[in-house]
Each structure stands twice: as structure tokens, then as C-alpha cells.
Amino acid sequence: MKELINILDLQMETPGMYGWFHLMFFALSIIAGIILCVFFGKAEKKTVNTILLSVSILVILLEVYKQFNYSFSYEEDKLVFDYQWYAFPFQFCSTPMFVGLIAGILRKGRVHDALCAYLATFAFFAGACVMFYPADVFIGTIGINIQTMICHGSMISIAVYLLYTGYVKREHKTILKAIPVFAVMVIMAVIMNEIAYQSGLLESETFNMFFISPYCEPSLPVYSQVQAVVPFPWCLFIYVAAFSLAAYIILLLSMLIEKIAARAVK
Secondary structure (H helix, E strand, O other): OHHHHHHHOOEOOOOOOOOHHHHHHHHHHHHHHHHHHHHOOOOOHHHHHHHHHHHHHHHHHHHHHHHHHHHEEEEOOEEEEOOOHHHOOOOHHHHHHHHHHHHHHOOOOHHHHHHHHHHHOHHHHHHHHHHHOOOOOOOOEHHHHHHHHHHHHHHHHHHHHHHHOOOOOOOOOHHHHHHHHHHHHHHHHHHHHHHHHHHOHHHOOOOOHHHOOOOOOOOOOOHHHHHOOOOHHHHHHHHHHHHHHHHHHHHHHHHHHHHHHHHHHO
């Protein structure tokens, strides 16, 4: 057991932003998206489901590894379990693996389409934010760095595929399908944060899903400044509105690219 933990915790020099490690996985995420578009461009329902399930299962397995790595250690040749609640897998960037899994299982319909719209817009934004600015995601553990890059990079690859192939329609009403999914995720995060507070967990642990808990020190870039001066209900509204706007901009950009491409062909 000790040998296994040591292998899973192999160390490396903490990667720098836009260093070789970062740029390699950035390039791989783009290449993966291109491969999906080229070889699976027809985007039939069965094909999309297979891709969503495969990527989601891979990311979930990597998340299991992450939880194991964070929870188990050896101290004086004794196995110690100490769950790190701050790493509980329900942050904004964690949701695509669950959403993709459910979307890959469901038959095509309103719920399936809404989940895919979420993956093509909100998840794209989440993945792009980290892949363009991974300031705080790298540590000295090789496996965790690989896990976080695959997790966030796959969000871009899947989103590009869904938008490029037209499986998620490049039209304004697509965002109206995605927003309810995001709203449900935010509500779940609020409930979890409240349970953590009421249970007394926050007395000894950090638990701040989506980084919106009013009981924890604000830490999300930019939004933390809003949290410092605006009451929580309004903070929550601003949070949902801001992320929805960002996701909508992603959709608008895809629509713009489509129009430019159409004109170039003419």
C-alpha cells in the first residue's frame, strides 16, 4: 500500500504558467478537439453518447485518483486517512464530468439537449479560464497536474466538437437551454455549503463549493470583491448573471465564426 501511495504521489517541479507542461496539454486539448471534429464529424446520437461517456468516465477515474491521493498518506510508516473537504468534487469545473455522464446515458430529448448545451457553453468557459490562466491549479505532484489538465482541457475539446458539428445548435435560444442546468448546479452548491455550515464542518475544514459560500473567505478572482460589499442573495444573482453572460458570449462567438466561415466559402 505504501508503495502504491508513493507511486501515485510522484513529485515534479511545479509547472509554470505557459511553461512546457502547460503548453503541451493546451495543444493536446486543441488537437483532441480537432480529431473529434474530423473523425466523428457527423455527430450522430450514438457517437456523441459514446464520446461523452468515454470522456466522462476517464475524468471521473482521474478524480477518484485525486481524492485518493489527497486523502491517504503515510506518517511514521502508518497509513493515515484525512479527507480534504476543500477538494470535494463539486466545483464549477467538476460539473462537466457528471453532466457529460448523464447526457451520455439519456436518450435525445429536452434534458439531453440542455445538458449538451451546458457542456458547449458554460463548461467551455470554465475549461478555457483554467487553460488560459492556470495560476493556482499546478502543484508538485505529477498525477494531479495531469489530472487537472485533462479535466479542463477535455471541456474545451468536447465543447468545440459539440458546437462545430452543430449537435448543439449555434443559435440564441441554446443559452436558454443551458442556463437552467447551471442554475440547478448553483442551487446544489448553495445547499451543500449550507449543510457544511450547519453541521459544524467549517469549524475545522474548508468547504466552499463554487466558491460562493457566505461563510468562507472570498477567494474567487474578481467575484471576491463583489462578495466583500454586496449581500449574499445579490451576490448569488450577480454570480449566475455573470457566468451566464460569459457562456452566452461563447455561444455568440461560435455563431460569428459560423458566419465568417460561410462567407469565406462563398
